[in-house]
Amino acid sequence: MNNRIELAQRKDAVVVENLQMVYRVGKVDVPALRGVEITVKQGEFVAVMGPSGCGKSTLLHLLGGLLRPTSGRIFVDGIEISAVNDTERTRIRREKIGFVFQRFNLLPTLNARDNIELARRIHGNGYRNGSGLAVDEVLRLLRLEDKMRHKPAELSGGEQQRLSIARAVINKPALLLADEPTGSLDSDNSLLVLQMLQELNIRYGQTIIMITHDLEAASTASRIVEMRDGRILNRVQNLVYAREQGLF
Amino acid sequence: MMKLILSNFLQRPTRTFVSIMAVALGVVLVLVSVGLCYGQLTDTAERTRRIGGDFLFQPSDASLLFALNSGTLPVRIKEVLEKVEGVEAATPILAKFLADRFHLVFGIDHESFEEVNSSLRFVDGALFTQPFEAVVDTVYSTSNQVRVGDEIEILGHRFKVRGVFVQGTASRVMVPLATLQEINGTPEKATMFFIKGRQGVPEEQVYKRLRDRFKHYKITRTADLQEIMASSTPVFRQFVAAVVFLSVVISFLVILLAMYSTITERTREIGILKSLGASRSYIVQLILKESVLICAAGVTVGFILNYLALQLILANFPTMPVSITLFWKVAAAVLGIGGGVMGALYPALKAAGQDPVKALGYE
Ligand SMILES: Nc1ncnc2c1ncn2[C@@H]1O[C@H](COP(=O)(O)OP(=O)(O)O)[C@@H](O)[C@H]1O
Ligand SMILES: [Mg+2]
Numbered sequence: 001m002n003n004r005i006e007l008a009q010r011k012d013a014v015v016v017e018n019l020q021m022v023y024r025v026g027k028v029d030v031p032a033l034r035g036v037e038i039t040v041k042q043g044e045f046v047a048v049m050g051p052s053g054c055g056k057s058t059l060l061h062l063l064g065g066l067l068r069p070t071s072g073r074i075f076v077d078g079i080e081i082s083a084v085n086d087t088e089r090t091r092i093r094r095e096k097i098g099f100v101f102q103r104f105n106l107l108p109t110l111n112a113r114d115n116i117e118l119a120r121r122i123h124g125n126g127y128r129n130g131s132g133l134a135v136d137e138v139l140r141l142l143r144l145e146d147k148m149r150h151k152p153a154e155l156s157g158g159e160q161q162r163l164s165i166a167r168a169v170i171n172k173p174a175l176l177l178a179d180e181p182t183g184s185l186d187s188d189n190s191l192l193v194l195q196m197l198q199e200l201n202i203r204y205g206q207t208i209i210m211i212t213h214d215l216e217a218a219s220t221a222s223r224i225v226e227m228r229d230g231r232i233l234n235r236v237q238n239l240v241y242a243r244e245q246g247l248f
Numbered sequence: 249m250m251k252l253i254l255s256n257f258l259q260r261p262t263r264t265f266v267s268i269m270a271v272a273l274g275v276v277l278v279l280v281s282v283g284l285c286y287g288q289l290t291d292t293a294e295r296t297r298r299i300g301g302d303f304l305f306q307p308s309d310a311s312l313l314f315a316l317n318s319g320t321l322p323v324r325i326k327e328v329l330e331k332v333e334g335v336e337a338a339t340p341i342l343a344k345f346l347a348d349r350f351h352l353v354f355g356i357d358h359e360s361f362e363e364v365n366s367s368l369r370f371v372d373g374a375l376f377t378q379p380f381e382a383v384v385d386t387v388y389s390t391s392n393q394v395r396v397g398d399e400i401e402i403l404g405h406r407f408k409v410r411g412v413f414v415q416g417t418a419s420r421v422m423v424p425l426a427t428l429q430e431i432n433g434t435p436e437k438a439t440m441f442f443i444k445g446r447q448g449v450p451e452e453q454v455y456k457r458l459r460d461r462f463k464h465y466k467i468t469r470t471a472d473l474q475e476i477m478a479s480s481t482p483v484f485r486q487f488v489a490a491v492v493f494l495s496v497v498i499s500f501l502v503i504l505l506a507m508y509s510t511i512t513e514r515t516r517e518i519g520i521l522k523s524l525g526a527s528r529s530y531i532v533q534l535i536l537k538e539s540v541l542i543c544a545a546g547v548t549v550g551f552i553l554n555y556l557a558l559q560l561i562l563a564n565f566p567t568m569p570v571s572i573t574l575f576w577k578v579a580a581a582v583l584g585i586g587g588g589v590m591g592a593l594y595p596a597l598k599a600a601g602q603d604p605v606k607a608l609g610y611e
Contacts, residue, residue: 057610061605061610064523066522066523066604066605067605087527087528090522090525090526090527090528091525091527093523093524093525094524094525094526094527095525097525099523099524101523101608103609105516105519105520105523105608106520107252107517107520108259108517109252109255109256109258109259110251110252110255114251114252114255117251118251118252118524119524121249122521122524122525122526122530123524123525167524
């Protein structure tokens, strides 16, 4: 209970109001989000679950400003990113968002250290900025300190994903968005990656929204939300769902 | 950004190398052809100017590249020319182009030539006195290993070398006017006259009088020779323009192709940069910098290759004049880089405009 009060007092990291997203494929409209409502507090670690095609990635891309919504409002760290132009959204993404993808998306020609350094430079608009975390510190935290000079292809899947997490948090983003980060990893590596996300959340108060298929992965989060057909299920629906899944 | 660019170069060494060499080719093309053209032109102009005299007198349809003219002026005009007020002396010259050796031989009139000319200096011997005597310049003497007293063959006739003069005046080889007229089948004819104005009379006045008196002839101030040559030499301008155009097109197309295939291959990479918050201008800059770097390397290689090419040409044709002015060096560099930047612009904008979600391979 104490915990809940404390959480309610925290600032909102993300507020989403009646978010709609319709993709246009040729002459056909494909609705992907049909009125998503969600609020995520600072320091929360939220897992988003749901069947394939229910709109999880679309939601994540909208939160990170990679897409513009059809309608509805999105606030990230107090800024309404659904109302700004492309340049501004890019700036917000640069300053406030860190992405982790299922397919790692590291730059293959750069070694581990340079991949992280690049994120720092882009964040600082070409300059190495003093603010973020120290590269060495992050590499140590993610147990990559002896892999600094390795190119992504010379790293295991688990190491690559840890590297991409290091890259995502190097600039201390307000929001870390992870799209099935353990989707291409074996269970040992999945566990390690999840532990690290949890550590970032607990130790550094990193706000995280993570998409996952895997209930075990979701259980590392502080809250689980369920999506179906472009909507986030409410608490009652959630309860029903949890029972179905045998969580009670 | 630099690390990213360099690592990409190393990732595709063949394409980088080929792109650099192609840009270099464009640069060499400009430098060598312009260098040889201008070299020929400057050299001809300078040596013509140093014959002396203030004006060059030719038939109205004549070219300033004497190689293209045959002897059509009657030598008798000399007397008429010298009667014009302010004219000190005039000397007829018959020019004949030796195609096999790629230089001119001048037939000169000993007496009047010396009245007009003051720059001819002999390192050995003196000007000829006999019909089948010739004088050669130091370049000719060195490259053909000819000395005073030796015999040389010109247009199927044997001439005895009477003197060797310091190069830089008139043509490499000079023979008596009458002899050349006879060999050429144009007796009493000359290609041109060099006219010397009288000391103290304003050049402008003499020029006006000559032009009034000889309306149907071409009269050129020797001081203007180089400029007029460049602008009036047939196809010279068009040739230079074509070479310049070609070099820009090479750079443009090569970089367009290289960068276009690069961004197609690196779609995901561009998506990643965008997901990290890279702006449009960051991505445009990335592609442009990459191109500028390739072009700059191409220009550098081009200058080196140009140097080697000229060494090779000069080793085989020591008398070949080459002149590459600073203007053309800068121009060649600017053309190579400019063409490349233009070629990179479209791929750069295309990359910057990519949808990040699609670029990341979603869908
Ligand atoms: N770029 C796109 N163009 C058209 N339809 C899309 C696009 N991206 C996703 N969709 C559609 O939107 C819906 C939601 O997709 P997505 O957000 O990827 O779901 P999830 O991540 O939950 O699997 C799906 O029906 C999908 O086919
Ligand atoms: Mg998805």
